[in-house]
Amino acid sequence: MVDTPISPTSPVVTYDTSLETEIAHLSVIIQENPTLNQQYTPRWLAIQLLESDSTLSAELHQHADLLQQAEASRARIIAHYQEEPDILLAEQRYNFVHQLTNQVLTRPDGNQLTFSDKVDQIVTHRYWGLPIFLGLMWLVFKMTADLSAPMVDWIDGTVAGPITNRVMTILAMLGLSGSWLEGLLVDGVIAGVGGVLVFVPVLMALYLALALLEDSGYMARAALVMERPMRVVGLPGKSFLPMVVGFGCTVPAYYATRILDNERDRILTGLLAPFMSCGARLPVYLLFGTIFFPENPGLVVFGMYLLGILIAIGLGLGLSRTLFAESEQSPLIMELPPYRLPTPRNIWMQIKNRTWAFIRKAWTVILSMSILIWLLMAIPITGSGSFADTDIEDSAFATIANIVAPAFAPLGFGSWEASSSLITGFIAKEVIISTQAQIFAVAEADEPFEETTMFEDVSEIVTSFGAAVLDTLKSIPLIIGIDLLGESDEAEPSALMTAIRQHFDEVSGGHGALAALAFLVFVLTYAPCMVAAAAERQELGDRWMWFSVIGQTGLAWVLALFVFQGGLLFFG
Numbered sequence: 019m020v021d022t023p024i025s026p027t028s029p030v031v032t033y034d035t036s037l038e039t040e041i042a043h044l045s046v047i048i049q050e051n052p053t054l055n056q057q058y059t060p061r062w063l064a065i066q067l068l069e070s071d072s073t074l075s076a077e078l079h080q081h082a083d084l085l086q087q088a089e090a091s092r093a094r095i096i097a098h099y100q101e102e103p104d105i106l107l108a109e110q111r112y113n114f115v116h117q118l119t120n121q122v123l124t125r126p127d128g129n130q131l132t133f134s135d136k137v138d139q140i141v142t143h144r145y146w147g148l149p150i151f152l153g154l155m156w157l158v159f160k161m162t163a164d165l166s167a168p169m170v171d172w173i174d175g176t177v178a179g180p181i182t183n184r185v186m187t188i189l190a191m192l193g194l195s196g197s198w199l200e201g202l203l204v205d206g207v208i209a210g211v212g213g214v215l216v217f218v219p220v221l222m223a224l225y226l227a228l229a230l231l232e233d234s235g236y237m238a239r240a241a242l243v244m245e246r247p248m249r250v251v252g253l254p255g256k257s258f259l260p261m262v263v264g265f266g267c268t269v270p271a272y273y274a275t276r277i278l279d280n281e282r283d284r285i286l287t288g289l290l291a292p293f294m295s296c297g298a299r300l301p302v303y304l305l306f307g308t309i310f311f312p313e314n315p316g317l318v319v320f321g322m323y324l325l326g327i328l329i330a331i332g333l334g335l336g337l338s339r340t341l342f343a344e345s346e347q348s349p350l351i352m353e354l355p356p357y358r359l360p361t362p363r364n365i366w367m368q369i370k371n372r373t374w375a376f377i378r379k380a381w382t383v384i385l386s387m388s389i390l391i392w393l394l395m396a397i398p399i400t401g402s403g404s405f406a407d408t409d410i411e412d413s414a415f416a417t418i419a420n421i422v423a424p425a426f427a428p429l430g431f432g433s434w435e436a437s438s439s440l441i442t443g444f445i446a447k448e449v450i451i452s453t454q455a456q457i458f459a460v461a462e463a464d465e466p467f468e469e470t471t472m473f474e475d476v477s478e479i480v481t482s483f484g485a486a487v488l489d490t491l492k493s494i495p496l497i498i499g500i501d502l503l504g505e506s507d508e509a510e511p512s513a514l515m516t517a518i519r520q521h522f523d524e525v526s527g528g529h530g531a532l533a534a535l536a537f538l539v540f541v542l543t544y545a546p547c548m549v550a551a552a553a554e555r556q557e558l559g560d561r562w563m564w565f566s567v568i569g570q571t572g573l574a575w576v577l578a579l580f581v582f583q584g585g586l587l588f589f590g
Contacts, residue, residue: 031114036098037106040091041065047084054081068092069104134356138239147243154236156320158227162220163304163316168489169219170304172482174512177212180475187470198406202392205459210388213455213514214448215377217301222373224300228265229368233360237262242354251331252338254278257287261330264294265323266372268550272557286334286342288558289566292546293330295323297376298447302541305451309515310522310531322542329543329577379446387442387449391415391456410457429540429575430526430533430582440540446547458517529586536582544574 032038044064048054054063066074067088075085095103131139141150182204189200231237244258256277264271271291278284295303300319307318394415396405401412410416411434419438426432426440439453511519519530526533545551545567555563 031111033107033110037068037095037103037110040068040095044068044084044088044091047087051081051084054078054084064088065107068095069107132356134235134354137357138354141236142239142242144246147239148247151240151243152324154231155323156317158224158231159320159323160316161227162223162300163307163319164493165490166219166223167308168486168493170216171512172486173212173219174216174514175482176479177208177216178513180470180479181212182208183470184472184475198396201396201406202389205395205456206388206392207385209456209459210391210452211381211385213452214301214384217304217448217451218373218377220300220304221297221376222369224297225369225372226365229365230360232368233358233364235355235357238354247331251290251334252342253283253287253290253334257283257290260287261291261294264291264296266297268292268294268296268546269553272550272553275557282342285558285562286337288554289337289562290330290334292550292554292566292570293326293333293543295326295542296447296546296550297372298547299541301448302450303538305515306518306534306538309511309519310534312511318538322538325539326542329573376448379448383446384448384452387445388452388456391442391453394418395456425575428583429536429578430529431522431537433521433525435521436525436537440544443541444545444548446549447541450541454518455514458514458521526582529582532582532585532589535585536578539581540574540578542574543577544571546570 033041041061041064044067045060048058048060048063054060063074067084068091070092078085092103095101095106099106141147143150185203185208186195186200189195189197189203194200228237231240240262241256241258248254248258259277260271260274263274268291271294272288275284275288275291278287299322303319303322304315307315311318395410395413396408397414398404398408398412399414399417401409403409403412415438416434419434419441422441423432423434423437426437431437435454435457438457439450442453443450522533522537523530546554551563551567554566558566
């Protein structure tokens with residue numbers, strides 16, 4: 019297109035002659051239709067049809083002749099330019115805007131780079147961009163683990179201590195001590211829901227870190243940096259955006275695939291998105307990382323997230339060359355916003371909304387599952403026990419889990435305790451933690467109950483909260499390896515953590531850490547939760563949903579087997 023002076027008072031985008039010819043041709047057809055001429059501006063509608071606006075085309079399904087003419091125009095444009103019309107139109111609109119701004123803006127120094135330009139020369143560098151991105155992600159997960167640890171311990175101590183004591187004291191006053199109601203409230207609701215709510219600080223720390231990156235403008239650069247790796251996988255750079263969403267939750271990640279232009283990219287991206295570890299898996303990673311790798315739990319979390327990305331890349335390479343082979347790929351077109359200082363209000367709103375969504379799930383899905391699990395634990399199948407008074411090994415829950423437990427024996431965790439949490443994890447990944455919290459809470463139910471006063475409970479909550487805040491402040495310099503106070507004492511493991519470690523050591527033949535790592539790999543890769551599977555079915559269809567659920571679970575078994583048996587072979 020020839021650069022000609024543009025009148026700022028009445029700017030009109032004009033395109034190349036061939037494009038204008040097709041636009042004029044469609045405009046005449048639209049003008050001759052009274053209904054369309056009255057409802058739409060002919061030139062605007064013609065351009066939208068050339069750009070293949072799917073929503074608009076669906077609204078105009080009764081005007082088959084016009085749609086056929088639009089397809090014919092698109093074909094002539096592609097034959098002439100060897101390029102898609104939407105790309106051509108967008109490019110020439112940008113040229114128009116560039117010319118217009120050059121006429122009306124006066125720059126003091128046309129060669130002067132802005133602050134954003136200078137930073138982008140580093141963070142979007144062809145070779146340094148990807149290591150910088152991975153380094154920032156490592157810092158995010160290290161901050162998530164280290165910054166939240168004191169508050170996690172505080173909530174855990176508050177739930178297991180004062181809150182449990184207060185409930186049991188009230189029940190004792192009502193003469194219900196030792197009743198099935200006490201079991202339901204303490205071993206069901208408090209142990210189940212409380213075991214998940216313990217990790218609210220973890221998610222808040224993660225959401226804080228991600229909000230800082232998003233609000234500063236860096237996440238757009240991350241999509242640009244990932245353009246080249248995504249091309250290797252056989253996907254456009256825009257596919258990285260749904261995957262970034264998947265780090266928060268897999269459900270919106272499926273819906274975010276709608277931004278992709280063709281069905282092939284949308285389905286392939288949807289199949290790979292579940293391997294981006296959602297926030298629901300994070301508590302599982304952190305709990306097992308803290309139990310079995312207490313020196314570097316943040317590194318374990320980062321490793322799981324990175325492994326998910328690597329698995330997605332490997333699968334993408336295979337699928338894009340087999341089931342989803344394609345010769346042409348659409349280019350990435352995106353506008354990078356300037357870097358800005360994150361605003362406290364935006365940061366807080368993102369943290370609040372995402373955390374509240376998690377808490378809301380805790381009081382619906384997780385609460386319901388906790389009650390159901392307790393009921394199954396209370397129903398005796400074998401032995402001589404009665405309802406709410408039976409050994410957990412004789413319960414309906416253990417009986418069901420024992421059916422599938424042998425399948426996990428080669429993976430190092432072939433017990434009903436581990437397999438049952440994976441079964442309930444299909445409902446929601448957070449339930450993996452609440453299931454194990456309930457199982458081992460029941461196992462420890464014989465511990466003596468020490469009655470406390472209300473004042474003692476409140477005093478313990480307030481005192482421990484102050485200590486947790488102080489420990490959090492002390493942990494900030496520790497995130498980057500600086501111990502200002504010369505002390506970095508590790509917290510004492512909780513009763514749940516001790517019970518899980520002892521159990522995995524026992525069922526794996528003394529290789530608890532290796533079995534725990536295999537368990538985490540299985541959690542990372544096996545079928546997404548039921549809500550995510552429903553969203554996948556809605557977006558991709560029944561066929562691909564079952565392909566994903568069955569394929570992911572089979573892959574999870576193979577990878578976990580490789581981790582455990584391979585670890586025994588090399589480090590046994």
